[in-house]
Amino acid sequence: MEEAVITQELDLDSRPVGRIALLREFWAYFSENRGAVFGLFFFITIILIAVFADFIAPHAPNQQYRDALLQPPFWQSGGDLRFLLGTDAVGRDMLSRLIYGARFSLFIGCIVVSMSLVVGVILGLSAGFFRGRLDTFIMRIMDVVLAFPSLLLALVLVAILGPSLINAMIAIAIVQQPHYVRLTRAAVMSEMTKDYVTASRIIGVKTLRLMFITVLPNCMAPLIVQAALSFSTAILDAAALGFLGMGAQPPAPEWGTMLAEAREFILRAWWVVTFPGVAILTTVLAINVMGDGLRDALDPKLKRS
Amino acid sequence: MFSYFIRKLGVIVPTFFGVTLVAFVFIRLLPGDPVLLMAGERGMTEERHAALMAEFGYDKPVLIQYGIYLKDLFSGDFGTSIITKQPVLKEFFTLFPATMELSFCAIFLAVFFGLPAGMIAATKRGSFFDHTVMTGALTGYSMPIFWWGLLLIIFFSGILGWTPVSGRISLLYYFEPVTGFMLIDSLLSGQKGAFVSALSHLILPAIVLATIPLAVIARQTRSAMLEVLSEDYVRTARAKGLGPGRVIGLHALRNAMIPVITVIGLQVGVLFAGAILTETIFSWPGIGKWMVDSIFRRDYPSVQGGLLLIAAIVMIVNLVVDILYGFINPQIRHTD
Numbered sequence: 053m054e055e056a057v058i059t060q061e062l063d064l065d066s067r068p069v070g071r072i073a074l075l076r077e078f079w080a081y082f083s084e085n086r087g088a089v090f091g092l093f094f095f096i097t098i099i100l101i102a103v104f105a106d107f108i109a110p111h112a113p114n115q116q117y118r119d120a121l122l123q124p125p126f127w128q129s130g131g132d133l134r135f136l137l138g139t140d141a142v143g144r145d146m147l148s149r150l151i152y153g154a155r156f157s158l159f160i161g162c163i164v165v166s167m168s169l170v171v172g173v174i175l176g177l178s179a180g181f182f183r184g185r186l187d188t189f190i191m192r193i194m195d196v197v198l199a200f201p202s203l204l205l206a207l208v209l210v211a212i213l214g215p216s217l218i219n220a221m222i223a224i225a226i227v228q229q230p231h232y233v234r235l236t237r238a239a240v241m242s243e244m245t246k247d248y249v250t251a252s253r254i255i256g257v258k259t260l261r262l263m264f265i266t267v268l269p270n271c272m273a274p275l276i277v278q279a280a281l282s283f284s285t286a287i288l289d290a291a292a293l294g295f296l297g298m299g300a301q302p303p304a305p306e307w308g309t310m311l312a313e314a315r316e317f318i319l320r321a322w323w324v325v326t327f328p329g330v331a332i333l334t335t336v337l338a339i340n341v342m343g344d345g346l347r348d349a350l351d352p353k354l355k356r357s
Numbered sequence: 358m359f360s361y362f363i364r365k366l367g368v369i370v371p372t373f374f375g376v377t378l379v380a381f382v383f384i385r386l387l388p389g390d391p392v393l394l395m396a397g398e399r400g401m402t403e404e405r406h407a408a409l410m411a412e413f414g415y416d417k418p419v420l421i422q423y424g425i426y427l428k429d430l431f432s433g434d435f436g437t438s439i440i441t442k443q444p445v446l447k448e449f450f451t452l453f454p455a456t457m458e459l460s461f462c463a464i465f466l467a468v469f470f471g472l473p474a475g476m477i478a479a480t481k482r483g484s485f486f487d488h489t490v491m492t493g494a495l496t497g498y499s500m501p502i503f504w505w506g507l508l509l510i511i512f513f514s515g516i517l518g519w520t521p522v523s524g525r526i527s528l529l530y531y532f533e534p535v536t537g538f539m540l541i542d543s544l545l546s547g548q549k550g551a552f553v554s555a556l557s558h559l560i561l562p563a564i565v566l567a568t569i570p571l572a573v574i575a576r577q578t579r580s581a582m583l584e585v586l587s588e589d590y591v592r593t594a595r596a597k598g599l600g601p602g603r604v605i606g607l608h609a610l611r612n613a614m615i616p617v618i619t620v621i622g623l624q625v626g627v628l629f630a631g632a633i634l635t636e637t638i639f640s641w642p643g644i645g646k647w648m649v650d651s652i653f654r655r656d657y658p659s660v661q662g663g664l665l666l667i668a669a670i671v672m673i674v675n676l677v678v679d680i681l682y683g684f685i686n687p688q689i690r691h692t693d
Contacts, residue, residue, distance in 0.1 A: 329504030
């Protein structure tokens, strides 16, 4: 929705060929943006934390220590090195819950992005490829979805489906759908005018093959960028739904749900409120910074000036 | 211009019917039948059930039900709340000014700080200020605003004790609403301290709601400004010897404003989504909190009516923005 167009003089003959060379070219562009590289490393760290949560976390996420309710972090008076970031109202270790929470957020991001990407690509590809009534029909439905504020629609969908993490993910995927459809459709429509598509048609390439194998790969750049950005939106929205009691249900150590449980202690125990939010913010920020870098590297047309 | 308007209308009308269809289908998609849902745990006899099904028209074919629903909508009947027994339309517009006031203040804050920040960042590109603004904007954009609200409460209400935690005004003051905007009404009432009380209730929720629009506006202004500053006519203006204030303030800003205005208009949907969270945290008696409460109270007619009204408002505002955009920028009228 933003950004200046930078016309780059591309020397077509010296462009690298082959996967490795392409990856190297991508990395050269991507690593220009130091923030993006930092975001990438932060994101990889979170993935590692999520994968190895069983080994890293000092306690089980739902283990209640009845002798240590609402204990502050270790550097405050009354803190205990046993619980580095303190404990919550029923004596569960904050640090361990945050570590296990990373699993939820990454899981949510992956599932939501895959669902909306797959369905969005199929719908957008069909709309852009066949045009006509099918196109109008699909795009009108997407307009309807976009007419509702996203969080409100997600909330109502969860009310229909029943509050749970899975339903929250489905609702968020539906709400994010139109962006993928519109992007794919626009990219497909601009590809369809190119010579290689006409050539493929003339030599008799079958429609499905033409759609998915010939055209689609050339539309991937904006979709990858959108996937990165909607990964972070998915985490934010799922946390918001969890906070409203419509996402993951307690005692799941999902960050938004943890915040909802912590609300009544905000004036007594700052740590139960502060840390889950810091976890959400830093994760989302890292992914957004990374997404900006991805956009600059993959899509010179959208390049930020 | 007229054909542009007609074309926009041609898109919005089918979309509106789609929205009514979503609102209509919503109640029928809920698990269980709607009458039993409203009865909740109590249950009811067979005859009473049948009578209620007939009363609400649920025994008719679905298409006819939709027809009746549309007819009711166009005669201004948006359903009746099953909790308060009030018409949904009336409830909505009683609470709507609270959300409007909050949203206006939020968008004011966002524009007031976002525009200059983006402009200065663009003119001092690469400077420390630029980096700070862009980092801040990205952080704001990534902010879980419900947590941000809680942090502000901890700091300003808990530690400093400056602001109240919830509501719109202290219970000490009472006056009849005139405009529905507490800031204006409190001034009109002439009661001492009423305005300060209203303002202290409003400030934190407004900051929270402004966060994301502020980030978006700052980023958008910066990139629009950068684009314009590299245009030939700006170079010409500079070459003519015009001062930087005049070049940036007059020549560049005017053209940079076009995309920015659109973005500001498009924040309405974002504001509603944000209002759901902000109003819940600050117990602000507006539409967002009412929607969440209605969902939890299983007051489905209210949810249905609210969903439709909010979507309608968002669509109307977007239409107005589109038309304004076509008005400011003639190019857009002639492209598809």
